[in-house]
Amino acid sequence: MKKELIFAFSAFFFMSLSAITGVYAVEEANKTEIISKDLVDLTGDDKKETIYIKGIPVEDKAEFLKEIYISIVASNGKEYKINLDGGYEPSIQYKDLNNDGINDMFISVPTGGSGGLSNFYLYTLKDYTLTDLTVPEPLIIQSEFLNDYKGKITITEINKSYTFDLKDRAKDYERLGLYINGSLSEPSELMVLPYGTLTPVRVQNQRLGLEGVQRISGAYNADSIAFVESKWIMENGKWELLETKVKKIDSPKKEKED
Known part of the structure; x- marks a missing residue:
């Protein structure tokens, strides 16, 4: 009987020790x-x-x-x-x-x-x-590749479209099968990313607002085509779009506006 009591106590002790160790391990794993x-x-x-x-x-x-x-x-x-x-x-x-x-x-x-x-x-x-207060949503931008190695985006908020000449990427696009002799193999969209940066800046009448930058990529993420910049100001609890700019990444020339 005495041995049974000792065995039961020992089992209880090690079970308790194991439980305490487990809790400690969880606390360590979730250390703030x-x-x-x-x-x-x-x-x-x-x-x-x-x-x-x-x-x-x-x-x-x-x-x-x-x-x-x-x-x-x-x-x-x-x-x-x-x-x-x-x-x-x-x-x-x-x-x-x-x-x-x-x-x-x-x-x-x-x-x-x-x-x-x-x-x-x-x-x-x-x-x-x-x-x-939330931050302004990224611009809604529709996009598509066009025949003859071109890309097009349309910014919904301002109802403007911009076309990019992508002939300098023709070999890469042909190799990937996106184009066949300059013609699209199938309808395809460009990659429109959300804000890469969103920064407090002085805007209207020197008040503070936010400037967001979204990147447009082509066939893959690293195939950067343009940056789309937007400036926002909060009026009566809502964000208002002040201006947008589209900058082609690989060329100093301004993008063509339709």
Whole structure:
């Protein structure tokens, strides 16, 4: 009987130890790191909030953060949290992008990869109310390859089309089977990427707005054809498009406008 009790106690002890070790391993695997800490007035009361960017890497010392969030300890003693998508090296710029006289949080999170893309967020904590202001959506751009090694895009918001001469890529396109003796093998679209960059800039009447850059690629991601730039300003809580520019990447000449 005594041996049975000792055996039962030993089994319970090792099971408990195993469970504790398992919990510890999970905690270590999900170890939260503080990426940055700032002191900025976000509410408009001239008292500074403490803003942390925190993240959990996919594994110890990994650069990619599978979870990212902003933790704000406000001057009124309350804590606010913003959950973000995973990525690399998140950062915050404190800019008054809705032009109400109070700093907003413009957040960038690079996603990695050959596309050089990032996720962007915009929040305000005016009067201790956390509000997602959002960022302007990328331009809606229709695209297509044309016969004789040409590409065409149409920007929906301004109803303008631009045609690009791509003859300098003819050998590559023929090799890939996109063209056969200058004729398209089948209808094909160019690659239109979302914002590669979105940057606070001075726009109308020196107010702050955002400038976005979208890349247009051809047969593959590295086959860059043009950049499409757009400038935006927030009016009455909504983003308004101020101007667009299309710049062909491999030529100093201006693109042909239809």
